[in-house]
Amino acid sequence: MIDARPHVLHDHYDVVVAGGGPAGLGAALAAREAGAERVLVVDRETEAGGILLQCIHAGFGLHHFGEELTGPEYAQRVLEAALDGGVDVLTDAYLLDVGADRAVKLLSGEHGVATLDTRAAVLAMGARERTRSAIRIPGERPAGVFTAGLAQRLVNLHGVLPGRRVAILGSGDIGLIMARRLTLEGVEVAGVFELLPHANGLTRNVVQCLHDFDIPLHLSTTVIGIDGRDRVERVTVAPVDDHRRPLPDRAWDVACDTLLVSVGLIPENELSRQLRLRLDPVTQGPVVTSAMETSRDGVFACGNVVHIHDLVDFVSAEATLAGHHAGLFAAGRHPRADNVRLQPATNVAYCVPHTISTEREHTVYLRVRNPLERCVLRLSTPDGVVVHERKLRYVVPPEMVNLRLRPAVLADFHGDALQVEVLAR
Amino acid sequence: MSDTETFSYLCIGCPLGCRLEVDADPAGDVVEVRGFSCRKGKTYAVQEHTDPRRLVTTTVAIDGARWPRLPVRTTGEVPKALVTEVCRALRGVRVSAPVRLGQVIVADVLGTGRDVIATCDAPAAART
Numbered sequence: 036m037i038d039a040r041p042h043v044l045h046d047h048y049d050v051v052v053a054g055g056g057p058a059g060l061g062a063a064l065a066a067r068e069a070g071a072e073r074v075l076v077v078d079r080e081t082e083a084g085g086i087l088l089q090c091i092h093a094g095f096g097l098h099h100f101g102e103e104l105t106g107p108e109y110a111q112r113v114l115e116a117a118l119d120g121g122v123d124v125l126t127d128a129y130l131l132d133v134g135a136d137r138a139v140k141l142l143s144g145e146h147g148v149a150t151l152d153t154r155a156a157v158l159a160m161g162a163r164e165r166t167r168s169a170i171r172i173p174g175e176r177p178a179g180v181f182t183a184g185l186a187q188r189l190v191n192l193h194g195v196l197p198g199r200r201v202a203i204l205g206s207g208d209i210g211l212i213m214a215r216r217l218t219l220e221g222v223e224v225a226g227v228f229e230l231l232p233h234a235n236g237l238t239r240n241v242v243q244c245l246h247d248f249d250i251p252l253h254l255s256t257t258v259i260g261i262d263g264r265d266r267v268e269r270v271t272v273a274p275v276d277d278h279r280r281p282l283p284d285r286a287w288d289v290a291c292d293t294l295l296v297s298v299g300l301i302p303e304n305e306l307s308r309q310l311r312l313r314l315d316p317v318t319q320g321p322v323v324t325s326a327m328e329t330s331r332d333g334v335f336a337c338g339n340v341v342h343i344h345d346l347v348d349f350v351s352a353e354a355t356l357a358g359h360h361a362g363l364f365a366a367g368r369h370p371r372a373d374n375v376r377l378q379p380a381t382n383v384a385y386c387v388p389h390t391i392s393t394e395r396e397h398t399v400y401l402r403v404r405n406p407l408e409r410c411v412l413r414l415s416t417p418d419g420v421v422v423h424e425r426k427l428r429y430v431v432p433p434e435m436v437n438l439r440l441r442p443a444v445l446a447d448f449h450g451d452a453l454q455v456e457v458l459a460r
Numbered sequence: 461m462s463d464t465e466t467f468s469y470l471c472i473g474c475p476l477g478c479r480l481e482v483d484a485d486p487a488g489d490v491v492e493v494r495g496f497s498c499r500k501g502k503t504y505a506v507q508e509h510t511d512p513r514r515l516v517t518t519t520v521a522i523d524g525a526r527w528p529r530l531p532v533r534t535t536g537e538v539p540k541a542l543v544t545e546v547c548r549a550l551r552g553v554r555v556s557a558p559v560r561l562g563q564v565i566v567a568d569v570l571g572t573g574r575d576v577i578a579t580c581d582a583p584a585a586a587r588t
């Protein structure tokens with residue numbers, strides 16, 4: 036990738052962005068376009084681009100660029116656009132804190148500990164992988180247990196294979212993508228084991244990553260034991276009952292030297308907690324307004340740090356919004372207040388943003404809890420008066436639903452809270 | 461109709477994931493498609509049955525760059541049966557930095573008419 040290190044670090048910026056993935060780079064460019072003069076992106080890695088750099092497969096950019104790109108291609112496009120737009124990118128630097136007075140503290144390989152002033156900040160730290168369920172698996176703690184994302188990094192950037200025969204726990208997209216990737220590298224994939232009765236990744240990935248290579252997918256099955264002295268030698272797997280409790284009588288052993296755990300991502304919210312931002316207990320990311328502003332004035336957020344996205348295209352859309360408002364904020368133009376709270380109800384796990392305005396147009400992102408066919412997305416008042424409905428052919432938890440809301444739709448609504456539900460028709 | 465054989469496919473067009481069935485005669489020609497709920501599904505079933513294709517994404521070895529691997533892809537889809545072979549053929553390939561995004565790494569890989577190209581820039585890394 037392009038080296039983008041600025042020669043000087045200024046002590047004052049209009050907008051400082053934490054994280055140089057597609058969210059951070061997109062927000063930085065939008066801030067410049069909204070008039071911010073000095074915009075700095077800080078990333079702890081040696082190069083900007085975020086998780087996309089290790090996602091060498093295709094499937095990015097159909098919405099945003101109108102063509103299907105691989106992760107690295109998408110990353111390079113957004114990085115080049117940001118640099119061309121006059122954004123400063125500082126890599127090898129960790130953003131430590133954003134003070135109440137918006138004094139930003141960072142630790143840089145090149146500049147040591149530095150404190151900068153900024154008028155606005157954007158949080159775009161992305162996500163980290165869940166590991167909890169792996170820690171809970173009883174048995175020894177031998178070498179050979181990896182998160183799927185770490186394995187992806189090892190294989191795709193470092194050219195190191197995690198093992199010779201691999202079992203995968205969890206059928207999220209990262210697990211599926213890694214099943215194919217490892218197979219193509221000559222590693223044997225013994226199977227993918229999924230606790231839920233349905234695959235957790237896109238159908239396309241089930242077909243092209245598993246079926247194409249005859250890799251078995253065991254649904255309603257989980258890993259109940261890890262065995263091996265220094266290195267994993269086998270894992271014990273068992274079907275689960277309707278309450279997701281394993282049935283040990285029906286367990287069997289799978290010989291393997293590696294277990295990959297792919298059980299989902301959660302927002303990298305260490306900094307958000309430290310800043311004492313209001314967090315959504317479901318997304319585990321900050322609560323945001325329709326301008327992507329967090330509970331702290333002048334601190335905006337976008338991308339996987341807010342909620343986990345399955346499509347980077349929507350990350351870019353959210354980033355443009357957050358960066359635009361951060362840029363305006365830096366010039367003293369604060370976002371206009373929202374007047375309606377969104378309340379997730381039946382079959383809706385969460386909605387982002389958390390508040391909207393009846394005066395402006397919005398895109399609301401939401402995730403359902405259970406798959407449904409022939410359903411309806413309904414907005415209603417807390418006492419049940421239907422305000423707006425949209426028919427949907429299907430919804431599944433791995434695919435985010437987005438709802439474009441125009442002011443006209445809410446013209447007759449005068450309350451301050453709307454329930455969001457997805458129901459069978 | 462006794463000599464037709466039925467093949468099943470899972471549609472990838474959308475999350476409905478329709479279970480598609482293709483009846484083919486002994487010559488391999490499609491006689492009937494069932495189970496689709498849109499035109500895309502029907503087209504996909506025929507394509508998957510008669511000539512399945514995939515884009516190939518993998519990495520090749522690179523010297524003198526930040527990372528020892530360079531991500532690459534084919535410029536278009538290749539027959540599905542050749543995916544593994546394309547990857548095997550690329551295992552012996554080694555390039556040197558700098559490499560530019562889009563640079564051809566292997567032309568017309570395995571006679572498919574598709575090139576293998578780099579999917580990112582890999583500038584020469586500063587020596588430390």
Ligand SMILES: Cc1cc2nc3c(=O)[nH]c(=O)nc-3n(C[C@H](O)[C@H](O)[C@H](O)COP(=O)(O)OP(=O)(O)OC[C@H]3O[C@@H](n4cnc5c(N)ncnc54)[C@H](O)[C@@H]3O)c2cc1C
Nearest residue numbers: 054056057058078079085086094130160161338339346347
């Ligand atoms: C394995 C995998 C496969 C995917 N497949 C697809 C796909 O096929 N199609 C698609 O559209 N999307 C896909 N996605 C989703 C998409 O890639 C992500 O939604 C998107 O990259 C998230 O962007 P982001 O900028 O929010 O986070 P990231 O890309 O994670 O970037 C966050 C950056 O912040 C940095 N950072 C974190 N904390 C700090 C700090 N304190 N200081 C400085 N820097 C910090 C990190 O180093 C990182 O570079 C996939 C994701 C994964 C993980």
